[in-house]
Amino acid sequence: MPWPPARSPGARRPEREYEKVAAPKKGRSASAQSRPGRSLALILIAIAALTGGMFVSGHPTPRLGIDLAGGTSITLTAKNEPGQPNAINKTNMDTAVDIMNRRVNGLGVSEAEVQTQGSDNIIVNIPKGTNSKQAREQVGTTAKLYFRPVLATQASGSDASASPSPSASSSSSGNANDKASSSSSPSSSATPSATATSQGRAVTDALKADSTPSASSSASASPSSSASPSPSGSVDPATAKLQAAYAALDCTDKAVRAKTGEGVKPTDPTVACGKNSSGQWQKYVLGPAEVSGTDIKKAAAVFDTQSAAGWKVTMDFTSSGSKKFADITGKLAKNQTPQNQFAIVLDGEVVSDPYVNQALTGGNAEISGSFSQTEAQDLANMLKYGALPLTFKESSVTTVTAALGGEQLHAGLIAGAIGLGLVVIYLVIYYRGLSMIAIPSLLVSGALTYVLMALLGPTIGFALNLPAVCGAIVAIGITADSFIVFFERIRDEIREGRSLRPAVERAWPRARRTILVSDFVSFLAAAVLFIVTVGKVQGFAFTLGLTTLLDVVVVFLFTKPLMTILARRKFFASGHSWSGLDPKRLGAKPPLRRTRRPSAPVDTKEA
Structure with a gap:
């Protein structure tokens, strides 16, 4: 058997025509890669449990705020107490707002708005379903x-x-x-008995x-025989x-x-x-x-x-x-x-x-x-x-109908449906088969958002108002953005000449980092907005923060595992033209193929 030809110094080892996929490390990451079905089962069980809890609680729909459900609006005007001519100031008015907030919350009212208007007026908006007469008596009474x-x-x-x-x-x-x-x-x-000790x-x-x-x-304690308020013991x-x-x-x-x-x-x-x-x-x-x-x-x-x-x-x-x-x-x-x-x-x-x-x-x-x-x-x-040296006089009581809010909600839902439809069309045209992952992810995110809103109504008093609806619509873009980041990372790996399965696993760490940073910024903005604002704007901030957190949950427990499972299917793995991962359409580089060059004959030199 002839010896293999000797390599010249500095010659490179030939590369194979296939890429070896590194085995996943042992531990949680390996389990997540090898068993993505567990993550899918976990999130689907969570959705089923939350949906069951929603119906068991007797609140299958989210609670609505005053702008959507109607209610009562009360205007209170501050008056100085005798001997306190300068009592109407910002400090006392803010304290009065705190008192009324405390009283209205004691009635079990959620999404009630108590805020100052001008220098001497306080507006109290109470949603429908509350005893308006009792609320008027409570907020109008001096502490x-x-x-x-x-x-x-x-x-x-x-x-x-x-x-x-x-x-x-x-x-x-x-x-x-x-x-x-x-x-x-x-x-x-x-008074206690003489034997009592402090x-x-x-x-x-x-x-x-x-x-x-x-x-x-x-x-x-039981009354003693001598403990009687009168000689007769009555x-x-x-x-x-x-x-x-x-x-x-x-x-x-x-x-x-x-x-x-x-x-x-x-x-x-x-x-x-x-x-x-x-x-x-x-x-x-x-x-x-x-x-x-x-x-x-x-x-x-x-x-x-x-x-x-x-x-x-x-x-x-x-x-x-x-x-x-x-x-x-x-x-x-x-x-x-x-x-x-x-x-x-x-x-x-x-x-x-x-x-x-x-x-x-x-x-x-x-x-x-x-x-x-x-x-x-x-x-x-x-x-x-x-x-508090203030008393309040009830200036007006107005019944708010939900007609205007209902019209605005209807218009908002139409705008949201149009936006969602455009996003779906874009995903189907540009990403083709990958839309089979993005669209179900959007549906899962929407289902979790709805169920949690319905459960948070009786739990913490959350009520859905128009700004909150706007926050949910904005969340569609945040969620779709996370999918796009992941998909583009995968396509970048395929452009480098990698096959689909290793491309998915190599793309995920970088995509995950980008998604977490993006969602953290969105959540931080929502948290700051919720802290520094009052009234209806807090509903927008709360919904935006909630949907941002749900985006992380959906991407980690649904989108990534589903992508891992579909990457094993021939339709995606072979780079079908409608899969959205066709190497030719993406301009992928061909795998490196190098062979040894034949050694040139060495001429024998004569001395």
Whole structure:
């Protein structure tokens, strides 16, 4: 067998006429390449589950905003309180908008718009399906904030059968961060027995509280034989009514919470609800109001830099409010938990229930505890509500019909359908067989968008308005752009002379990087727009951000796996003229073919 001819120095090894495809690395990437059917099955199962959840929830269609469904528009005009001639300013108007937003949200209204108009008007737009009469009463009422002594408290919905009694001794145990609930008299003059001991942390000229009202999970107390409001042992009708209201109060029921405090005078004891530090609802028996919100001069959230105790809320009282506050804290300091607590009640809801160990006579106080910055600022804002020196007069109430919005929606949907049709025509003409991947991807993206919009209505109160529809239409272009990036990367690889399967795997990493960067920029723009804008523009930003995230999901879990599967089919792999991947139409370079050149005969030279 002859030896192969020797290669001359520097000669290149001949290249083969086929390209070797590197085996995928072991791990998740290898699994994704070898089993694209898993990704397709995952996204299809997710769509089926979300669709089933949509029908189970009873909301098979997205909720509509006021411009599409109609509703009520209320115009409120601000008026100065007596003695406050310059109260109508931007700060107070913004605070009033916050109050009304809080009240309307409490009614379960979504997509309600509360915004200022001019210097002294507030416009409240409430979508159809809401009790407009109740909403008018809520938004037009001046915020009422009171400090009421806590007479009894327990976790709402617990099995404890405690109810307020004329008087009862109570004892509590627990760590310094807990408050124990107990039963007591539904009257401001109730006092504990002589053996009661004070509980809680020692504080100097300060109130100590958790960031939210809290209490132990249960309370049990029974009236003693000597605890009777009269010699005969009978209970007066007012006390019996209060006992019944407290026993029946279920703060976990939103409708029940909305009615607490209705028609109650500041001088009457009442029941109320509030959330504890665990986020559970707590119910209270509260005595007559001792201090009103108008007695607060100012309130602020500050960070304690001296003792590093964290965030706290400071309060400054007026001259008359300072005396009232000193009197009530002096009385409460003599009592036992929870009767050494007072509840800060805004619009019938307890927003905080700090306790006190001594009379606070300096005209100022602070509420400290395990506050975060947001919690401290929220409580400070609520304390400002009661001091808001504004009242509002209802200037006009207009019923908004959905006729105009319906016409605009109809026109918008036609424009969207035309745009989608043009995109499909372009994909079919330019990409030919690849449109079999792009069009189903668009359909999957549209299905996910619709189902999520329908589910977000009852979940977070999302309502579809005209700007949101525009955001969904714009998303068609974003989604189509991702497909085009991927397809063009594949075609570039084919132009370099590669076959389809290695071209797909080599194109994907670069296309993926481009798609992620593009979608990140779009999502960032949507997030900034959502944060800095108000009203309907937020609907556009929210929809744009949602569809951008869905674009990433669809490309990774549907488009890429489907492309991998179809690349194994002869129609695409052979470069059919209608596949959109024809090497001749793309101007592909032929594979490099090199052979050894025959060695020239070497002439023998004579010496």
